[in-house]
Amino acid sequence: MRAPLRASARRRSIGGMRSDAGAGAAAAVAAGRVLGSAGVCLMPSVDVLACLGVGGAEWERFAAHWDDLVVDRYAAARGTRRLRRYGKFVLTGAGELRPRSHGTFVQPDDTNRLYVGVERRFEPLTDAFVADPVFGKLVGLLGVLARGLEEERDEWVVLVHPFRVIAVAGQDGQPTPEGRHRDGVTLVTSLLVGRENAVGGRSAVYDDGGAPLLAATLDEPGALLLGDDRRTEHEVSPIRPLDPAAQAHRDVLVTTLLPVG
Numbered sequence: 441m442r443a444p445l446r447a448s449a450r451r452r453s454i455g456g457m458r459s460d461a462g463a464g465a466a467a468a469v470a471a472g473r474v475l476g477s478a479g480v481c482l483m484p485s486v487d488v489l490a491c492l493g494v495g496g497a498e499w500e501r502f503a504a505h506w507d508d509l510v511v512d513r514y515a516a517a518r519g520t521r522r523l524r525r526y527g528k529f530v531l532t533g534a535g536e537l538r539p540r541s542h543g544t545f546v547q548p549d550d551t552n553r554l555y556v557g558v559e560r561r562f563e564p565l566t567d568a569f570v571a572d573p574v575f576g577k578l579v580g581l582l583g584v585l586a587r588g589l590e591e592e593r594d595e596w597v598v599l600v601h602p603f604r605v606i607a608v609a610g611q612d613g614q615p616t617p618e619g620r621h622r623d624g625v626t627l628v629t630s631l632l633v634g635r636e637n638a639v640g641g642r643s644a645v646y647d648d649g650g651a652p653l654l655a656a657t658l659d660e661p662g663a664l665l666l667g668d669d670r671r672t673e674h675e676v677s678p679i680r681p682l683d684p685a686a687q688a689h690r691d692v693l694v695t696t697l698l699p700v701g
């Protein structure tokens with residue numbers, strides 16, 4: 441399996457972010473090129489935070505939203521301990537993010553075999569989450585990258601899923617209980633927000649023919665995995681506790697973009 445397809449090999453802690461806006465813009469351009477050519481790209485945390493212009497304090501405030509998620513009762517019924525919320529928006533050509541009533545979440549039948557024909561209703565994002573500048577900046581970046589994949593499309597449906605997957609000794613946490621799959625969108629993204637006492641959680645991306653394109657464990661808060669969902673599939677391995685006496689969790693923000701209409 442090939443090494444991660446990174447737009448950059450630089451790695452630094454959140455506290456060591458680069459404040460140079462030009463470097464952030466260059467990192468976004470580089471990520472777009474890798475995504476367009478390879479169908480997948482792993483952006484290191486330092487590049488993501490530079491793109492967003494986000495420092496340590498802002499990031500910590502953003503990550504705190506993951507302490508305000510609610511139980512996914514559909515996953516619980518299948519033995520997976522997962523907390524989440526859900527939001528739906530339209531990102532306009534002018535960059536405005538307009539909330540949409542999300543009603544129920546129904547995935548195309550060919551993308552999630554666990555919930556074929558099932559309408560799932562999740563708790564909405566909190567107002568504080570939606571108003572968080574880090575969220576707005578992230579969606580702006582993802583909009584630029586999605587338009588790089590389909591330049592003629594101006595407006596995008598943005599689905600937002602903050603997740604916390606939990607594991608305890610003897611009960612693994614399943615980030616993708618549906619197994620290898622696609623989301624039925626153009627751009628699928630996973631932002632690592634945090635991990636605690638967790639081992640595993642290795643992300644893998646495959647091409648249309650099933651050949652592995654990338655395998656990497658997102659272990660750095662702010663690392664961002666990007667995939668062209670039209671020509672790839674993805675999965676994440678289970679997590680389990682490093683210290684079996686304590687609970688483990690893995691926090692991610694999955695955001696997908698699909699052209700309107």
Ligand SMILES: [Fe+2]
Nearest residue numbers: 621622623674
């Ligand atoms: Fe997915």
